[in-house]
Every structure is written in structure tokens, then in C-alpha cells.
Amino acid sequence: MPDNDASLEREQRLRQAVDELAVQLVMAEDESAILRALGEVERLACASGRPELAEMVEGFLKQDAAAEVIHPDLAALGKAVERLQQALAEPASLSFSSPSAPADAAPASSGGGINILAQDPELVRDFVVESREHLAAIETHLLVVEQDPHASESLNAVFRGFHTIKGLAGFLELGPVQEVAHEVETILDLARSDRLTMTPEVIDLVLRGADYLRTAIDQVDAAAAGKPSGQFADNRNLINELRSLAAEEQDSGHQPQSPQKDRTAEPAGAAKPTAGETTPGQTGPEQSLRPAVASLSDSRTVKVDTGKLDHLVDMVGEMVIAQSLLKHDPDMAAVRTPRLQRIISQLSGITSDVQKTAMALRMVPIGYLFQRMGRVVRDLARKAGKQVELITEGEDTEIDRQIVEALADPLLHMIRNAIDHGLETPEARAAAGKNPTGRVRLAACHQSGQIQIEVGDDGRGLDAEKILKKAIERGLVAPGSQLNESEIANLIFEPGFSTAERVTDVSGRGVGMDVVKKNITRLRGRIEVSSARGMGTKFLLKLPLTLAIIDGLLVGVGKERYIVPIYSVLEMLRPSRQAVNRIPGQGETVLVRDSVLPIIRLHERFGVTPRFSDPWEALLIVAECEGKRFCMMVDEFLGKQEVVIKGLGDMLKNIRGIAGGAILGDGRVGLILDLEAIFLGVQENG
């Protein structure tokens, strides 16, 4: 195999050349050496049949030649070298994608064929993302089909979704996924040609197929991330059910169940596609029945890797810092002229605009979440034997993607409660003179820099007497207390209020409203409930637009600076000497407005040397956590600042009392405090 050896050797030399380039970059001393190394990589890449690598390098060389002064963009080059190294590490997948490679290089590197391709992380990621999108669309459209079994646009959309997933799965050799998708497709094909009616039972089965695919895709995702994913679930039962349904219908298929005979003219065989036809990433124009669906599948959007987005936000943050350093530079102040001042203020206007835009890129319309709830409402209503209509409003309202994901569970729970407890049975509703079909309303809107989400039903409403009685039983309220309607309603959020007897088969899982409230609080949001007897219950959620930015108080302790999230702060004060007490062996307390609060000295918790050791010289921050108030002692207040929250990396992610880091105005890192953990830590220690 002389060819093989030669190509191996070339490959090896190319690798060495890339390494050499990496070394030159790291040392960053001699720019001409970098350029020489670049040239060498290009030459070798061409020689060893990797023109795509040569192209990558060439781009840089051209850029450099165009510039008067040769000054390679080191940061970008560093990235490119990383990519080159990655590309070299997996030769097979690359040479597969470049069929123009000379023949002598091919046998050495593309031996594995599709098996290796199946492990191409890029492709697997695309498959996961795309399939999930298709599954979401499938659910939405299936619900439309359920309302109107002849909604052919939606039926076609569902068919296309399964078809595309089948094609992609076939490509990646995911047998079980392909099988299930294929069987579902057969059923849908029968429905398309009107030989089968999409009854709720059929839709149930199709949805089960979709669920199977979703689970499998989650497993693929996990496996691609190197996490244990286990084997694909057994799909035999599902396949058999799907097959028997299809067979049944085909046997009786001579008598179409639908009167619309004209459509049966389209032969099933012709519509049955083969995997080869699949055009991934393209579902074609869709005219759906619901405006929400139409607006979400808008083609004027681009898909962007969140890593790139984060990088953009990082860089914009650095730009803001650089701009502020420039503005406050002493040399700058010396030459300050009106013209210069105007330019600088223009620059700061632009930077803050860019920052806002960059942050807005993280936002997605909340409609995605509402669509998912459509499926939930359907399933729950069928199980509970109730007629329920879901009304959604404000699907276009934009919110941070992270919050959307975290909201799914609480929302799900509230909808469960609404259908299970809130709405009456059709008979009871009719008897009460209401429309037998109950309504669940999901509405979102922006209000004063926050997002407001309403989850309402027109059911029987909360039973104030029963709630009060239960609250007294559980010792949450002293007997004989005078509470108004809203105070009583809000008792349902108390921990320990929800009990086993309230948990039914449907809304089960033993999760109460206190957990919902906790989740909302974790998102730095608030939840309120209002209710009218016989008219319904309404939950109101108020959430920040993004989790990426917080308003913080910058405080100093000794030489260190920390950021205290403003949402957990009630007030700041410097107590008088008389207000502070020390309980021997217990700790210190301070009297704030008639209540005695414990003092936590931050410097003791963090092992920092403070400037003030007495509370009456320092500053106390009054904060609340899980309904309990406490004071945290710091040296001084340095100002209020809006900061972008950043993680501290894998190594430092689980530090008690630290929620993350942020880049401060001077470019240094400040730590964001987690007051809850600081407080609980003290409780544990005490």
C-alpha cells in the first residue's frame, strides 16, 4: 500500500505544519514567521488533497496581502488553527464532504463510510435540532387536524414532519427511529388519501409515535454529548399497533370513510416517499390554519448557535468596558474639546444600542411554549372527560429562551390544576348555565420592563372557605384571623398547603403550588392568584425579560467587591449602636422597624479582612429569603450596576454563596452573591 503510506506521511507533515503554526501563534513574536507557517500549511494541505483546509488558510493570506501593513488577525487565526486541528483529528468526515479530494488520499481516510458519518457531531446536532422542531410542528398541526380531520394542509405538514425525520434517521442509521417514523407515515398517508379518518384514537397513536421519537432523539442528543443514553426503547408494541391499524384500514380501504372521493384519486404508492428524496431543513411553505403557527414558521429568521450568540454578548460587553475606559482616560480629559465630547457621546450611544440589540437576540416568542401546552390541554381534557378549549394571546411576546424553557414545568402544572380542579364537568357547567366547553386562557404581554403571563380558567374558582379551613388545620393561619379574599387565595402557595388528598390521578406527582411559586421565584419572578366564585381562577406571573442581566448593588468588603442582586434586597441601613445585640454563643441581631433580624457578616463567611468590624460603622443589607428576613453586613455601598451574569466555569460552579461572576466597569471580575445560600449556610452552621 505505497499510496496509503505516502498519504499518511503527507497527512503527518500537514499536522506538523499546523502544530508549528499554533506554536508561532502562541509565541506571537515574529509575524513573518506566522505568515511563513501559514504558507507552509496551505502548500501541504493542497498536496495532501485537503483543498478545503487550504482555502481556509488562503482566506487569511489574502486578507493580509490586502492590508498595507502585514498584521495578521491573531485571534481569528487562533480560531482557524483550532478548526484546522479539529479537522485533522477527524479526517474521514472531512474528506467525505470534499469529494474533489484526489483519489490517492481517499482510500486512506474515508474507509468507514456512513458509520463514521453517523458519528459526525455536526450532523447529529443538526438532526437533533431539526427533528425537535419538526416534532413541535407535528403536535401543533395534529391538534388542528383533531379539530378538523380534513385540514389537509396540517395533515400534510404532519406527514412531512415524520417523513423528514425518517429520512434523517435513515441517513444516520438510527433504525428504531426510522421504523416508527415509517409506520406513522404509512398511517398518515392513508389519512391523506382519505382511506382513514383521523379519529382521536388515531391521533393518540400518532402522538405516541411522536413521543417515541422525542425520547429517542433526546437519547441521541445525550449520546452525542458523551453522556450515558442507554438503548432505544423497545418499539415493537408501538409498531405492531401502528401496523395493525394500517392493515385494518387497508382491508376495508375499498370503501373510503370520507365522502371526499376526489382525493382518493391520488394513489398511496406515489405519495410514499423514499429516503433519498428527503430535503433536510426545508419543510416548504406552510399555510396553516392558525395565525400562531404561521408566524412561528416565518422564514425570515436565521438559526444561530447559542455559543456564537454568547460570544457576541461577551465581546459587546468588552466593547462597552473599552469605551468607558476611553471616556475616563486622563489623557482624554486633557484634550477634551466639544467636538471630541460629541464623538464620544455618540460612540457610547451606539455601543449601548449594540448591547441592547445583542441581548435581544436571545429572545424568542413565547408562542413556542404556548404551542406545547396545546398538546397538554388536549391530553388532560381527554383523560378528565372534560371539554376544554385553549385560548392563547400574545404569542409574539418575546422572552429569554432560558426562561421559556424553565417556565414549561410551572405552566404545565397550572394548566393541569385548571383542567383537573378548576373546570367543571360538561354536565355541571351546563347545569350552572355555562358553556359546556371550558376555557383555559394563556396570555402574555410586556409590561414595564417585565413580561406578564396570565393563566386563567372559567371554572368554579377557588373555594375560599375550604382553603381557609385547611390552612387553619395545617397551622398556616391562626384560627379566627381576618383575611381578605386575595390573602386567602394566596394561601395556596404556602409550603405544606398542598396535600395528598388534593392530588388526583391527573394532576398528581404530588407537586403543589408552593413548588410552582418556588420555580417562579428562582426565575426572579412573582406569582399572584385571583379568583371569583363560579367565574374562574386567574394566575398572574411577572417575570424578568432575561436571566442574562441583573440589576445589582455593588458593595465592598475589605479589598473585595461583590454584586448583590437587587431583587432580593429590601433595604440598606446603618444601624445605631443601641439597635445591635449580641446573643452569646448564637450571634448578633439588629432591630429593624420593630423586628429583630439576625446579622450575617459577609467577611466571616468568605474569610476576607473587613475594614469595619462593628455593624454601626458598616452597612447592613436587609434581604428576604424563603419568607425570612436577615441582614448581611458589608463595608460599603459602591453603586448600582446592571451586569451580565457569567458562569465561573465547571471547576468553580458549586461554590456556596456565589451565583456567578460579572465583568465590572473597570474590566475586572466581580462575584455575584447568592443570598439564599449565604443565609441557609449560616442556618446549617448554626
Add this chain to the structure above:
Amino acid sequence: MQAGVADTAAGAAKSDQRAGKYLTFRLGNEEFAIQVLKVREIMGVQDITAVPQTPHYVKGVINLRGKVIPVVDLRLKFGLPEAEYTQHTCIIVVQIPGASGPMLMGIVVDGVSEVVSLTAGDIENTPDFGQGVTVPYLLGMAKTKGGVKILLDIDQVLTSQEVCGLEQALHHS
């Protein structure tokens, strides 16, 4: 060198995985080396924000162009006495595998020396210190003109919880 290339070409799998380019740096009286491919950047010492409740060798976090990355003082990690930072003190930014993908981390060293090319013949296995002292983060020892350099597997150094025994090892050698 010619022979070396032919060697690797004939059996890339057999060739010593450890051969390649290394960045050498000083730590106390010893010269250490890490694979250049792990290195992303070398910078002077800058303001490090201390993070409470971390092991003493974690100096804190720095701002690397908008990213917050942790910094480990390699002296302290290896149990060497702490030293004042001088103008030679450097932070080497390395990329190592983390639980959720590759992550960047800074290591503080006394000073960066040079980049050397090591062939398989230059590298020897770390001698056995006996008494079950396992040092998984040592790749080997390299004999160069400038003396013997200790090759570190920086992934292991930074991800293992406790790196002790090295100091012991150095004293014995």
C-alpha cells in the same frame, strides 16, 4: 529527523504519543513542560478576583476578553512555597476537557522559557518512586540540552482534586 518522519509514516500508531512540541516554564528550581497544543494564550499577571471557599491553589477568576476563567497557581497546586509575583510571572491559558465541553483555565507559573520539539527518543518514562506513589499527571521526563524537563499532563493536573506526591517525588530525585 529524516528517519523520524519515515518512522512515524510507517507506523503512526506505534510512535510515541508524547513526542511533539512543548512549552517549557519554570516553577521553583524545576523546568516543566506542557504540550503546546493545550496552550491558548500567555499573558502577564493581572488583577485576579479571589473566590471564597475554594482550595488555596485556586487564585480566583480573571476576565479573558469577556469570559470569566479560573486561575490556578501551579506552585500551590504542587505544594511548593508561595512566591511573590514578579514581572516574569505569567498566566498560561490552557484549554482542557471539562464536564460540559472544553474549558479555559489559567495557570500561574514563575516564567515561560521556550518551545521545544521533543522526539520519542528524548522522552523517558518517569522512574518508579516505589511505595505506590502514583503520579498520573506526569507524562515523563525529557532529556534536553538545557537539562531534564518534567512533562506534565495538564488535563490531569487541573482536573484531579489533589496533586500531592510531586513535591515528594522531586525531593527524592
